[in-house]
Amino acid sequence: MSHKQNMQTYSFSRAAKLRSTSKNMLIVATLLSLSSANLSAHSKDTNTLHEWQPDSSVLTQLINAIISPVNASALISIQGDYRVIASDALPGHETGAFPNRNNPNTIKSKNLNYKVPAKPKLTGKTAKLGMSPFGVALNGVPFDPNAAEFWQNNRRSGWQYEALGGGVNLGLDKSSAHVQPDGTYHYHGIPYLLLVDRSTQQLLGYAADGFPIYSPWGYSDAMDNSSAVVELKSSYNIKSGARSSGPKGRYDGTFVEDYQYQQGLGQLDSCNGRSGVTAEYPQGTYYYVISAQFPFIPRCFKGTPDSSFERKRGPNNGNQQRVGQGNRQPPGQGNRQPPAQAIAACKGKSEGAKVSFNVNNRQLSGTCRSRNGQMFAVPQR
Numbered sequence: 001m002s003h004k005q006n007m008q009t010y011s012f013s014r015a016a017k018l019r020s021t022s023k024n025m026l027i028v029a030t031l032l033s034l035s036s037a038n039l040s041a042h043s044k045d046t047n048t049l050h051e052w053q054p055d056s057s058v059l060t061q062l063i064n065a066i067i068s069p070v071n072a073s074a075l076i077s078i079q080g081d082y083r084v085i086a087s088d089a090l091p092g093h094e095t096g097a098f099p100n101r102n103n104p105n106t107i108k109s110k111n112l113n114y115k116v117p118a119k120p121k122l123t124g125k126t127a128k129l130g131m132s133p134f135g136v137a138l139n140g141v142p143f144d145p146n147a148a149e150f151w152q153n154n155r156r157s158g159w160q161y162e163a164l165g166g167g168v169n170l171g172l173d174k175s176s177a178h179v180q181p182d183g184t185y186h187y188h189g190i191p192y193l194l195l196v197d198r199s200t201q202q203l204l205g206y207a208a209d210g211f212p213i214y215s216p217w218g219y220s221d222a223m224d225n226s227s228a229v230v231e232l233k234s235s236y237n238i239k240s241g242a243r244s245s246g247p248k249g250r251y252d253g254t255f256v257e258d259y260q261y262q263q264g265l266g267q268l269d270s271c272n273g274r275s276g277v278t279a280e281y282p283q284g285t286y287y288y289v290i291s292a293q294f295p296f297i298p299r300c301f302k303g304t305p306d307s308s309f310e311r312k313r314g315p316n317n318g319n320q321q322r323v324g325q326g327n328r329q330p331p332g333q334g335n336r337q338p339p340a341q342a343i344a345a346c347k348g349k350s351e352g353a354k355v356s357f358n359v360n361n362r363q364l365s366g367t368c369r370s371r372n373g374q375m376f377a378v379p380q381r
Contacts, residue, residue, distance in 0.1 A: 074140030082115040082306075083206060087140020089184050093193040096173025098185075099359050103171030104339060104379050106359075108183025112140060113308065120210030120303045122286055126271060127209075127301040133309050134297050135207035135288075137191060141177070143205065143213065143290070144186040145297035151247050151255070159246040160256045163188040164296055167254025176296070189296040190216065201229060203280055204290060209303030212287045214278065218267070222276030223284060232274070233266035234293045259294045266291075272298040338376040342366065345377040 074087035089110035098107050114136050133142035149168050151159035161168040164176065171178050176189030195215055196202055202215040221227035236259045239251040243258075251258040261270045268274055272295055273288040281287070288298050345357035346368035353368040355377050366377035 074138070076138070078118055079115075081118055083118045083210065085112075085114045085116070085136050085140060085206070087112050087136075089140055089142070091141050091175070091177070091185055091191075091193075092139050093175065093191075095175070095177070095185065096171070097362075098171070098173075098179045099362055099364070100171045101364065101379055102169045103178045104342070104359055104364060105179035105181055106183055107179050107185045110182075110184055112136075112142070112184075114208075114306070115308050116206050116208060116306050117210035117303070120286075122302050123304055127303075127305060129299045129301065132305075132311050133186070133208065134299075134301075135205050135213050135309075137187065137194060137205035137213075138203070139194065141191070142184065142186045143207075143297045145188055145295065145299060146256075147188070157246055158257065162253060162256050162258070162294065164294075165253040165255065165258070167252075187290075187297065190290050190292060199229065201278060203278070207288050207298070207301065207303070208305035208309040209301045210306070211273070211303055212278070212280065212285065214287050214289050216289055216291045218274075218276060218278070218289070222267070222274055225277050225279075225282065232268055232289050232291065234268050234272055234289075234291045234295060235263060235265040235270070236261050236294045237265060238294075253294070256299075266293070269302075271300040271302050273302060338374070342377040342379075343374065346375045349375065351375065 074085065077084050087110075089112050090107070095107065099105055116135075129146065131146050131148075133144040135143045137143060145163065147161050147163040147168070147170065149161040149170070151157045151161070163170055163172065170188075172188060175187060175191040175193045177185055177187045177191065179185050191204065192198075194202075194204060199217060200215070201217045201219070203212055204215055205213045207213055216232050217229050218232045219225055219227045220230045238253050238258055239260050242248065242250045247255070253259070263270075268289055268291065271288065272291055273286060275284060275286045277284045278287065286302060290297055339359055341357045341359050345355040345366070346353065349355060349368045351368055351370050354365070355368060356363060356365045357377055358364070364377075364379045366379045368375055369378045
């Protein structure tokens with residue numbers, strides 16, 4: 001651990017073998033960093049700011065009550081005006097089997113570095129997410145809701161598959177997560193195996209604009225911590241009628257464009273957030289919610305997202321994605337390089353040929369397809 005003037009850092013071992021002892025370090029680090037910095041929080045009147053330091057009884061209660069399975073290797077620190085999150089991107093909790101039939105990628109340790117404003121501010125405007133992570137969980141795993149799959153594999157079609165909409169199987173596990181081609185494990189919805197239980201408001205992470213992200217429970221009266229805790233629901237629903245273009249057919253939630261915002265339908269706004277009190281922000285703050293309904297993970301910001309979350313092209317330039325996220329396609333398509341085994345399986349084969357191949361000791365079946373002059377096997381879904 002090191003302490004320097006104007007910088008408060010709380011360092012913990014990132015070795016995977018220390019999982020059993022580091023199980024709660026991440027949240028403790030967060031609480032310590034919060035207690036060491038005056039964090040601005042927005043009250044119900046979002047034009048009024050409050051400076052907050054948690055009192056020692058609240059801090060002690062939170063630390064003593066931590067029983068969450070968050071045990072991945074991550075470091076959260078306050079450095080100047082920023083909260084800095086560095087992690088190996090390993091979730092620390094149980095995951096699904098990867099690669100699998102619908103996600104042929106292996107989880108790998110990464111070197112992720114994000115920073116968010118320590119004192120986030122509402123801009124009065126809404127900023128669309130785009131194809132970058134929305135935020136990062138306390139265990140260092142990105143919240144990355146937008147799927148790379150589009151109708152007819154054309155990202156310009158205007159019809160993007162919703163990862164949790166049921167129209168495409170992306171091999172998600174119990175925590176609504178799967179793996180990117182470069183090995184980055186990431187969440188598309190509620191990370192159930194991070195939850196202490198399924199009825200408690202819980203700080204899960206931070207959005208790219210610095211505002212906190214919570215589990216889908218909160219006070220029925222947003223500004224009264226003595227009110228009942230209820231499930232917080234989004235204000236989106238599925239449109240009625242049929243699509244007039246693209247895939248046609250009735251709106252059924254398969255595509256992101258099947259949903260519409262209806263103010264007041266739930267407790268949350270168009271960015272799946274609201275202003276209210278929480279254990280960490282007893283005087284109130286704006287916060288986001290990971291909900292059980294669309295958009296699951298928010299698709300827009302109320303603050304200014306930090307550029308450290310943007311995906312960049314080319315090697316050695318930051319976070320997990322080494323190709324433009326906007327060009328992501330289903331496994332084996334687009335600009336990303338398919339696994340060598342998938343290429344070898346189709347060597348000398350014609351397009352449409354059925355083949356089987358082995359990736360990390362997992363036997364997969366697929367069909368040979370040609371993209372950008374490269375023949376390779378696309379796993380069966």
